[in-house]
Amino acid sequence: TPSGMLQKVWCNYLLACDGGRSTIRRMLNIPMKGTTFAQKWLVVDVIDDEESSPIAMFFCNPSRPTVTVPSPHKGRRWEFMLLPGEIENDLLRTDSIAALIKQAGGSPHSEIIRRTIYTFHSTIAQNFSKGRVFLLGDAAHMMPPFGGQGLNSGLRDAHNLFWKLAMVLHGLASDRLLDTYHEERHRHVAQMIRFSSFLGSIVMSTNKPAAYCRDIVFHLLNQVQAIREILSEGRIKPQPRYKTGFLLFNKERKHRTIAGRMLSQPRLATAQEWCVLLDEVLGPGFALLRFHHNPKEAFATLKTDFWERLGIQFVCIQPGIPRKEGYNSLDREHPHKETYESLRIGKASLMVVQSHDTGFLADYRDLFVVVRPDRYILGVFREEKADMFVSAFQRLLNRGW
Numbered sequence: 001t002p003s004g005m006l007q008k009v010w011c012n013y014l015l016a017c018d019g020g021r022s023t024i025r026r027m028l029n030i031p032m033k034g035t036t037f038a039q040k041w042l043v044v045d046v047i048d049d050e051e052s053s054p055i056a057m058f059f060c061n062p063s064r065p066t067v068t069v070p071s072p073h074k075g076r077r078w079e080f081m082l083l084p085g086e087i088e089n090d091l092l093r094t095d096s097i098a099a100l101i102k103q104a105g106g107s108p109h110s111e112i113i114r115r116t117i118y119t120f121h122s123t124i125a126q127n128f129s130k131g132r133v134f135l136l137g138d139a140a141h142m143m144p145p146f147g148g149q150g151l152n153s154g155l156r157d158a159h160n161l162f163w164k165l166a167m168v169l170h171g172l173a174s175d176r177l178l179d180t181y182h183e184e185r186h187r188h189v190a191q192m193i194r195f196s197s198f199l200g201s202i203v204m205s206t207n208k209p210a211a212y213c214r215d216i217v218f219h220l221l222n223q224v225q226a227i228r229e230i231l232s233e234g235r236i237k238p239q240p241r242y243k244t245g246f247l248l249f250n251k252e253r254k255h256r257t258i259a260g261r262m263l264s265q266p267r268l269a270t271a272q273e274w275c276v277l278l279d280e281v282l283g284p285g286f287a288l289l290r291f292h293h294n295p296k297e298a299f300a301t302l303k304t305d306f307w308e309r310l311g312i313q314f315v316c317i318q319p320g321i322p323r324k325e326g327y328n329s330l331d332r333e334h335p336h337k338e339t340y341e342s343l344r345i346g347k348a349s350l351m352v353v354q355s356h357d358t359g360f361l362a363d364y365r366d367l368f369v370v371v372r373p374d375r376y377i378l379g380v381f382r383e384e385k386a387d388m389f390v391s392a393f394q395r396l397l398n399r400g401w
Contacts, residue, residue, distance in 0.1 A: 012132065012169065013132045013133070013134065013165060013178075014132060014133045014134070015133075015134050015136055015161070016133060016134065016135045016136065016139045017136045017137050017139060017154075018139055019137070019138045019139060020121065020123075020138040020139070020142050022135065022138075022139035024133065024135075024139065025125060025135055025139050025140075028130045028133060030125050030126055030127050030130060030135065031125070031126050032123045032124065032125055032126075033123065033124055033125075033126060034121065034122045034123030034124055034142075034193065035121075035122050035123070036119055036120070036121050036122075036123070037119060037120040037121070037122070037144065037200070037204075039081055039082065039119075039120075039204060040081075040082040040088070040117050040118070040119050041079050041080065041081055041082065041117070041118050041119070041120065042078075042079070042080045042081075042082060042091050042092070042097070042100070042115070042116075042117060042118075043077065043078075043079050043114075043115070043116050043117070043118045044077065044078040044079075044080075044097050044101070044112060044114070044115050045071065045075065045076075045077050045078075045112070045113050045114040045115075046075065046076050046077075046078070046101075046110035046111060046112050046113065047073065047074060047075045047110065047111050047113055048074055048110055048111050049070075049074050049075060049076040049106070049107065049110050050106075050107040050109075050110065051068075051070075051076060051105075051106055051107065053070065054070050055070070056068065056069040056070070056148060057069075058146070058203050059104055060202065060203050060205070060211065060214070060215070061211075062205055062206045062207060062208045062210075062211040063206075064080060064081060064083065064100075064103075065080075065081040065203050065204045065205070065206065066078070066079065066080050066081070066100075066104050067079040067145065067146070067203065068104065068106065069145075069148070075113075076106070076110070078097075078100070078101055078104070078106065079118075079145065080100050080104075081204060081206075082117070083206075088117050091117075092115050092116075092117070094112060097112060097115060120143075120144035120145070120200070121142040121143070121144070122142070122143055122144060122193050122196070122197045123141065123142050123193075124140070124141040124142075124186070124189060124190055124193060125139070125140045125141065127182055127186075128140050128157075128181060128182040128185060128186055129178070129179075129181055129182050134161060134178075134181060136154060136157040136158055136161065137153075137154030137157060137158075138150075138154065140157060140185075140189070141153060141189045141193065143189075143192060143193040143196045143197070144196045144197060144199075144200045145196070146196050146197075146199035146200045146203055147192060147195050147196035147199055147237060149192045149195075149196060149237070153189055153192055156185065156188075156240070156374075157181075157185055157189075159373075159374045159375075160181055160184060160185050160374050161178075161181045163285070163372070163373035163374060164177050164178055164180070164181065164246070165178065167397075172309075172310070172397065173397040173398075174397065174398055177246060177397070180245040180246045183244055183245045184242045184244070184245040184246070187243075188238065188240060188241075188242075191238035192237070192238060195236075195237050195238055202214060239262075240262040240376075241260055241261060241262065242260040242376060243260055245260070246372070246378065246396065247259040247260050247376075247378055247379060248370075248378060248379030248389065248392055248393060248396060249379065250379060250380055250381070255367070255380055258364070258369075258377055258379075258380050259377055259378060259379045259380070260376065260377065261376065261377050262375055262376050262377075263278070263369075263371055263375050263376070263377055264278075265277055265278055265279060266278055268281065268317070268353040269353060276353070278353075279375070281313075281315055281351040281353055282313060282315060282371060282375070283313035284373060285310075285311045285312070285313065285373050286310050286311065286312050286313070286370065286371065286372060286373060286378075287312065287313040287314075287315055287370075287371040288307060288312050288313070288314050288315065288368055288369070288370055288371075289315045289316075289317060289364070289368070289369040289371060290315075290316055290317070290367075290368050290369070291317050291318075291319075291364055291365050291366075291367075292316055292317075292318065293318055293319060295316040295318070295352045298314075298316040299314055299316070301383055301386070302368075302386055303386070303387070303390070306390050306393075306394065313351065314351070315351045315352075315353065316351070316352045316353075317353055318352065318353070364380060366382065366383075367380040367381065367382060368380060368381050368382075368383070368386070368389075370389075370393075378393075379393075
């Protein structure tokens with residue numbers, strides 16, 4: 001403790017979220033693999049920022065590579081590469097920081113709340129767990145900020161692990177389920193680290209001829225609409241997709257690749273509101289989705305005992321009905337409106353929503369879609385294969401994989 005007292009804490013599982021210099025990781029002798037960048041960066045956090053743009057910007061200037069990203073509550077982070085021969089304490093002065101921000105087009109009058117010299121790392125733990133101890137966030141991996149995935153990756157760690165721990169502690173699954181934390185997360189984090197390092201190599205070039213060639217290449221790529229859309233929408237970064245782990249793959253060829261996908265986040269309509277996101281109706285646990293016009297029939301053939309024990313949230317997604325622009329509630333005459341709030345399946349509730357995005361669930365028509373608490377698709381099945389899927393799901397929970 002801060003006072004120097006030694007306290008013993010007993011727990012079933014320990015989550016090590018103690019940062020890049022994790023004491024717990026070192027005690028477990030789990031090595032970190034990767035590299036540390038040679039370049040140092042001045043990192044500055046400001047508030048009351050006059051630049052209202054929510055977009056992160058990369059200044060690929062070989063004279064001074066710079067990055068700026070927005071932060072909550074009118075805040076902004078600035079990152080400036082230190083050049084050879086520069087003195088750290090000189091750059092940390094308020095007037096030096098104001099000059100750098102002004103040179104990059106920002107407001108030099110924003111209030112500085114943090115300033116430090118930082119070195120970026122591209123490292124990942126060899127294992128994300130050992131026995132009953134799990135590494136999360138910087139304790140498990142560190143990556144340069146250029147891909148914008150540092151904090152996101154830590155959140156994904158937590159989202160992947162917490163519901164699995166809950167299932168094991170409540171006796172709903174074998175403790176072998178916890179082995180999939182490393183299996184699923186390690187590969188994706190490694191991809192993100194490589195992606196962020198690649199972007200860094202583009203941004204951080206201080207070689208003027210190389211930077212000139214880079215600019216020409218990107219100018220030419222930007223002339224191709226398809227490539228421009230891929231770059232601007234961030235589709236070049238590794239997609240969240242699991243190929244192994246806590247999944248049930250469908251043997252039908254056209255449905256084989258559905259398991260392991262992250263479910264998309266469409267806008268949906270409910271009886272109470274014009275627009276909600278899918279996350280708002282899925283609930284915190286497992287969910288069973290079906291694209292069906294009649295919610296009373298969508299799940300009628302299922303044996304619900306297993307799904308109820310799992311705490312499943314049933315969700316029926318109906319094809320959207322036309323409405324006038326700006327109309328903010330569902331059609332009062334819709335034939336199934338009375339089922340939106342009151343319909344139940346056994347002890348479980350049923351959420352009924354409408355999708356006006358014709359592309360959403362297009363791959364899943366005539367299928368039941370089982371969604372994990374972390375919003376990855378566990379598997380899909382047809383109505384006639386429901387009992388077979390439940391049996392496979394139970395085996396997965398009881399004996400691992």
